Amino acid sequence: MSTDSLREFVVALTELVESGADEPRILAEGRGLLGKLVATDDWLPEAFAQPHPQYYQQYLLYADPRERFSVVSFVWGPGQKTPLHDHTVWGIVGVLRGQERERSFVLRPGGGYAETHVGVLGAGGVTAVSPSIGDVHVVENALADEVSISIHVYGGNIGRISRHVFDAETGAPKAFVSGYASAVVPNLWS
């Protein structure tokens, strides 16, 4: 087990955000970098791949010191899923292990959220969200009897950002802060 590929991803993303790239370029190049990271499943330390019997887990893997981006391991037990939620910053999602289902929603003129798209990503697949391209979705483990793991990258320190969950029927938002599942992150620098 070597975290070299995660360190290389972090360094490349640091260079990308420090280059002054705008969001479309960050999403385009970031998807390429994340696709490369999740193409090989040999680098995630076991401690950051542990499911919880009740809740999907969000393990911080790395945060930029200026909180311009964060990298999170989502570990999905069988059947686990998010509520309908937004991010308020760009996000790139890559599947490392198993399968993830993403259902995208838009606000209806009359109120409430309507599902516009559903996609299932297998290992190696990559997708993106943001306020400019569609920021509201539900994500879930597409496998009924196995753990799935996806790597999420966000344009901020996602665990501390105040964002929203929604009632799909009425569209009513509720503020939430997701936090992180662990008090430690991997040492990428050994």
Place this chain on the structure above:
Amino acid sequence: MSTDSLREFVVALTELVESGADEPRILAEGRGLLGKLVATDDWLPEAFAQPHPQYYQQYLLYADPRERFSVVSFVWGPGQKTPLHDHTVWGIVGVLRGQERERSFVLRPGGGYAETHVGVLGAGGVTAVSPSIGDVHVVENALADEVSISIHVYGGNIGRISRHVFDAETGAPKAFVSGYASAVVPNLWS
């Protein structure tokens, strides 16, 4: 236990190195920042304060993504000490808990290293090393029956730098890479 003060230190040091400050300014301002960090002993997570019965421990607390600096917790069991060694980059040392003795050496014209200075720092004390101000020393726990902890900051990813230990008599150098004691670092971003 909140790691807020460590995060604030990391952010301030990131700003300092990104400001383009030269080494004398980094050492001067860095000593001030580290002095503030070690003035209060309420932020180091227990997992990074554990002594080993035989060896002093070097726990990475944070590494800059461009490896411009690293922050390390040195945990000294009773009587533990380093060999005579150098760093090849600047270093700032602050004592968090207990007492640390530092013995500084210079190369003698005839060969071998001569001790030029010895100092004992208590909690809150700060000192510095570098190739330009004196880079060769021995550091040890000054307490015979208690654990001491010091926070070391270096101008690079110190655990991966090839540097030297010396035979004090002959001055003969031997290359070494110190590494780190743990595969995880604290999550500063919750």
